[in-house]
Amino acid sequence: MTAAALDHDQRLAAVPELYRRLMAQPLKALTRARLPASGAVYVFYQEDEPIHVGSPPHLEEQMLAPSLRLALAAQVHKPSHGAARISVSEPPPRPGRRKPIKARWLTVPEGYDRLLLELYAAQTLGLSVSHPKVRAELTAA
Structure with missing residues (x-):
């Protein structure tokens, strides 16, 4: 067996462990502050259902569109005395609009x-x- 074939076999053998590590990562809502970064593999979710697997820069931007909006709402509370307080929450869903993608x-x-x-x-x-x-491989077959 050549060194290249051995390296390929070792890489293939490591993939199930990488998958277990990927699926053990916490599920997070994607916001402008946390859009996908290069060098990672992502599993995207709508609600709690996985819908897509990808890695930048090969992601479908349209799929991420619901997340490309402000995902937090801020409100200022001014009490009758003392300092103003700001609270941050998730905005209520708009009718007909999908929730932000999680990943x-x-x-x-x-x-x-x-x-x-x-x-x-x-x-x-x-x-x-x-x-x-x-x-490309799938369309050539």
Whole structure:
């Protein structure tokens, strides 16, 4: 077995552990302050249902659109005496508008390992992937 084949086999063997680490990450609502960063694989959720797997820059911006709004509402409370107080809360949902997307993600420094994890997570969860290499392979088949 060549060194390259051995390296590939070792990387493949590590993917299930990377997936377990990804799925153990906390689920967080995406806001302008926490949009996806490069170097990570994401599992996106609508409500509590996983809907998409991806890694930047190969994400569908339209999918993230509900999160690209201000996800917090601030209100100033002015008491009759003492200092003003500010409270922050999630705004009430607007009729017909989807809630912001939630996600869990894991930083994976190596691009090839990110691709393997993206494929594995998508297959395990029965979801689509957004990576152009994957889409190209699927359309060529």
